[in-house]
Amino acid sequence: MAAGDFTASNMRDALIKADNMWKDDMLKVEYEADVDVVKALMAEQNADVRVISDDRKDVDVDVFWVDACGITTQDCTPLCENDFDLLESKKKSYTLDLCQEVGFSVMEEQGRTNLIDMEEIVAKGILMCSKELDEWWAQMAVAKLETFVGVNALTNGRGTVVGTDTFIPDASWTPSIFAYFARVAKMNKFKNPYLLSGANLYELAWEAEYDRANGEGKGADAKLKSMRKYFDLLNIDTVNDPDMVTYLMNRGAVAMAFKNKHAAAPKEFNGAALTKSRTASRNLPGVFYDTTYTNVCDGDDIKHTWKFKVRGGIFNNPTGCTTGRNGILRMVAGDAPV
Amino acid sequence: MKELLIAFLSKTLNLDTESVAELLYKKSDEGKLTEEVNPEALAGLLAKDAERVAAIKPNTKEFFDNGFKKAQKEISEEWEAKLRENFGITNVEAKGDKLIKLAKTAAAADTPLEADKVKVHPLYLSLEAEAAQKLADKEKEFNDKLAEREAAQIREKLISTNKERGRKLLASLNPILPQKQEIADNQINDFLTKLEGFDYEGEGDDPIIVKDGKRLENEHGHPVRLSQKVKELAGANFEFAVQTEKGNAGNGGDGSAGKTGNGVKVPATEEEYNDLFFSASTMEERESITSAWAAKNGAE
Numbered sequence: 001m002a003a004g005d006f007t008a009s010n011m012r013d014a015l016i017k018a019d020n021m022w023k024d025d026m027l028k029v030e031y032e033a034d035v036d037v038v039k040a041l042m043a044e045q046n047a048d049v050r051v052i053s054d055d056r057k058d059v060d061v062d063v064f065w066v067d068a069c070g071i072t073t074q075d076c077t078p079l080c081e082n083d084f085d086l087l088e089s090k091k092k093s094y095t096l097d098l099c100q101e102v103g104f105s106v107m108e109e110q111g112r113t114n115l116i117d118m119e120e121i122v123a124k125g126i127l128m129c130s131k132e133l134d135e136w137w138a139q140m141a142v143a144k145l146e147t148f149v150g151v152n153a154l155t156n157g158r159g160t161v162v163g164t165d166t167f168i169p170d171a172s173w174t175p176s177i178f179a180y181f182a183r184v185a186k187m188n189k190f191k192n193p194y195l196l197s198g199a200n201l202y203e204l205a206w207e208a209e210y211d212r213a214n215g216e217g218k219g220a221d222a223k224l225k226s227m228r229k230y231f232d233l234l235n236i237d238t239v240n241d242p243d244m245v246t247y248l249m250n251r252g253a254v255a256m257a258f259k260n261k262h263a264a265a266p267k268e269f270n271g272a273a274l275t276k277s278r279t280a281s282r283n284l285p286g287v288f289y290d291t292t293y294t295n296v297c298d299g300d301d302i303k304h305t306w307k308f309k310v311r312g313g314i315f316n317n318p319t320g321c322t323t324g325r326n327g328i329l330r331m332v333a334g335d336a337p338v
Numbered sequence: 339m340k341e342l343l344i345a346f347l348s349k350t351l352n353l354d355t356e357s358v359a360e361l362l363y364k365k366s367d368e369g370k371l372t373e374e375v376n377p378e379a380l381a382g383l384l385a386k387d388a389e390r391v392a393a394i395k396p397n398t399k400e401f402f403d404n405g406f407k408k409a410q411k412e413i414s415e416e417w418e419a420k421l422r423e424n425f426g427i428t429n430v431e432a433k434g435d436k437l438i439k440l441a442k443t444a445a446a447a448d449t450p451l452e453a454d455k456v457k458v459h460p461l462y463l464s465l466e467a468e469a470a471q472k473l474a475d476k477e478k479e480f481n482d483k484l485a486e487r488e489a490a491q492i493r494e495k496l497i498s499t500n501k502e503r504g505r506k507l508l509a510s511l512n513p514i515l516p517q518k519q520e521i522a523d524n525q526i527n528d529f530l531t532k533l534e535g536f537d538y539e540g541e542g543d544d545p546i547i548v549k550d551g552k553r554l555e556n557e558h559g560h561p562v563r564l565s566q567k568v569k570e571l572a573g574a575n576f577e578f579a580v581q582t583e584k585g586n587a588g589n590g591g592d593g594s595a596g597k598t599g600n601g602v603k604v605p606a607t608e609e610e611y612n613d614l615f616f617s618a619s620t621m622e623e624r625e626s627i628t629s630a631w632a633a634k635n636g637a638e
Contacts, residue, residue: 008612016628019621020556023544023563265612280619288619 006293006304008266010119011277017123022282031127033134033283037141038256040196040230042284047255047317052093059093061257065317066090096259096313100136102129103307107298122306129308130282133289138232141256141314142239145196145247148254148316150326154187160336166329167336173200175208175220181227181248181331188325192251194228198236200246200333205229244333253327258312262290279308287312351386361386493537500538500545500564501530507568511626513576514604532571538564573629574636577604604630 021027048064104125106118149164158180159166166184168177185193195201201224208224211217236245266277274294281287289308296303316326347358361382364374376382418437421427425444432440456462508526515522538545539553546561547554554562605611611631618624 012612012615015615015624019624020566022621023566024561264616265609266616278616286619 005268005275005295006118006122008275008277011122011266011293014119014122014126015279017120018126018282021123021127031124031131031282033131033138034232034234035134035138035283036230036232037145037196037235038134038138038284040194040232041141041254041256041314042286043230044194044249044251044253045255046252049255049257051257051259060096060259060311061313062091062093063255063257063315064091065255065319066252090319092315092318094257094313094315096257096311098137098140098313099309099311100133101307101309102132103305104129105303105305108295108302108304118304122304125306126279126308127282129306130279130289133308133310134281134283134287135235137284137287137310137312138235139239142232142235144314144316145254145328146239146330148326148328149247149330150188150328152184152188152329153325154184157183159184159331162336164330165336166331167334168331169335170333173204173333175204175223178223178226184248184329185227185250188250188329190248190250190327194230194249194251195246196230196232196236196249197246198231198240198244199233200244200331201229202231202233205231246331246333248329248331250327253317255315255317256312257315258287258310260288260290260311262292264288266293281310347383351383351390353386496538497534500536501533503543503564504530504533504568507565508572508576510622511569511572511576511629513572515576529571529575533564533568536567569625569629573632577630577633604634 022031046066050062050064052059052061106121106125110121151164152159152161152166155161158172158177159168161167168180172180181193181195184190205224208217208221212221236247260278262276262278264278266275268275273296274292277291277293278288279291281289287310289310292307292309294305296305316328344355344358344362347353347362348355351358353361359371362376362379363371364376366372414434418433421437421441422430422432425441427437427440427444429437429440505526508529515525535549536554537548537551539548540546544563544565546563547567554567556562556566605614605627611627614627615624618627
């Protein structure tokens with residue numbers, strides 16, 4: 001591409017401007033995505049994801065899950081007989097099935113005559129696209145969780161199990177519900193349980209935090225802290241509307257994988273008249289979008305266009321010790337349907 | 339009768355009888371008393387009587403004066419004694435005006451002043467106002483000094499806190515430091531003194547920089563924060579090591595499961611700078627790389 005193109009240097013400057021906008025608390029509010037559910041899943045992910053770079057064309061990533069379910073008991077053997085299967089990570093290959101893109105255009109004249117320069121316009125575009133893509137990914141994460149939920153093995157507790165849902169009456173959503181959750185985790189063999197919730201427990205947790213200084217509040221606070229909790233007030237309730245849902249999950253039950261086809265630094269393809277690069281997500285650490293830049297003659301002006309694409313997948317740990325127990329349970333506030 | 343008269347006159351005039359007879363009767367030419375009454379007898383007798391009276395009557399003025407003085411002295415001594423007794427004056431030598439002065443002094447000490455009258459006296463009011471003003475001035479001076487001292491303490495604490503933040507931020511940028519620890523520490527401490535010239539505003543770990551009462555702003559009018567200022571200053575004072583891309587279990591980027599960041603490299607070329615910059619997954623990494631690149635170009 002010739003002079004007049006949006007070069008690597010321009011893109012760098014645009015990203016630096018985007019960084020500076022991100023530091024401004026007032027501006028950041030406009031571009032910060034609600035992706036708490038994704039951040040929670042990332043925090044609780046312990047699978048090793050490797051992007052495939054060999055000859056295999058039909059798969060994109062290898063995910064190495066920790067599998068402890070190959071262990072079974074046997075009758076006793078003599079002292080010197082000590083031959084057991086190796087405990088190893090279970091590898092499974094996946095094709096990434098989630099892909100979404102977003103973009104924007106800027107006319108050359110607009111960038112030239114506007115009070116703010118082209119790089120600043122592009123900076124804002126990058127921030128906006130990052131927000132849109134990341135929020136889409138968050139919605140996908142909740143949708144995938146819904147497909148992963150298993151069956152609660154505890155059928156005689158305060159919750160009523162109906163299919164993959166466990167209905168817990170509204171009045172039971174008190175600090176003592178954590179005793180039930182602990183029991184559910186144990187009976188479903190969740191070795192390292194955590195909660196990922198919509199608004200269900202949010203106010204309860206908020207109040208417990210502030211009441212902990214009181215004599216009566218210490219117990220409630222301790223109960224709520226007995227299990228790790230993550231909240232996503234926007235996505236979980238939106239996807240599950242009208243149900244108010246809390247997921248009880250086992251650490252490592254979910255893995256997310258991303259793949260980029262573009263190299264990081266901008267590379268021009270003069271024949272195709274485009275530049276390929278990568279752009280880091282603002283909201284999801286370690287996630288990059290494949291970025292494409294083009295410019296074309298449009299009427300009496302030059303139109304510059306940027307496209308950002310995220311490719312990835314969200315997977316459920318296949319090594320659950322019991323069929324149907326996927327490490328994810330769906331707790332719903334309210335009475336079971338009659 | 340003649341003898342009786344002469345005897346009486348002799349007694350009363352305190353003259354002998356012959357002198358009396360001479361006054362009464364004429365004398366003959368021989369100088370002998372006759373029986374003829376002296377026509378001047380009455381005058382002579384009156385004169386003699388006057389003489390007699392004068393001899394008896396003292397100098398009344400002197401007498402009066404002496405008596406007055408005596409009386410005055412007695413009265414004075416009497417009053418002086420009373421004064422001494424009433425006012426407790428033991429000095430017996432004090433008399434007259436001196437004694438009066440002592441009595442006045444004693445009386446002034448004993449006599450209680452009527453408070454209400456004192457309080458409306460102009461001198462009292464003036465002194466009272468003056469004392470109140472002095473007290474108010476002193477109180478203001480004290481409060482001003484206290485406020486000044488408190489503000490200085492708060493500022494000192496803020497600066498100390500933000501210098502520590504600056505130290506951590508600088509460390510995160512991976513500046514290339516001298517091998518010798520003491521020299522490295524001195525270099526860092528010298529750098530951190532640059533942060534003492536600012537004030538800091540806002541809650542959180544990344545406050546806004548204030549200089550001369552105004553917040554610093556970038557070219558967009560956005561406030562400059564501590565992290566940005568440290569990076570800006572660090573870029574002008576250090577060269578930087580660069581960390582390679584950090585790995586993430588959820589992202590395979592370019593085929594690796596995740597590299598750990600342990601590189602010590604400043605981009606040698608712009609191409610290398612771009613590779614590192616666009617591979618950085620966080621704002622902080624991009625800034626670190628850019629600072630290193632800027633420092634390298636600034637040093638050349």
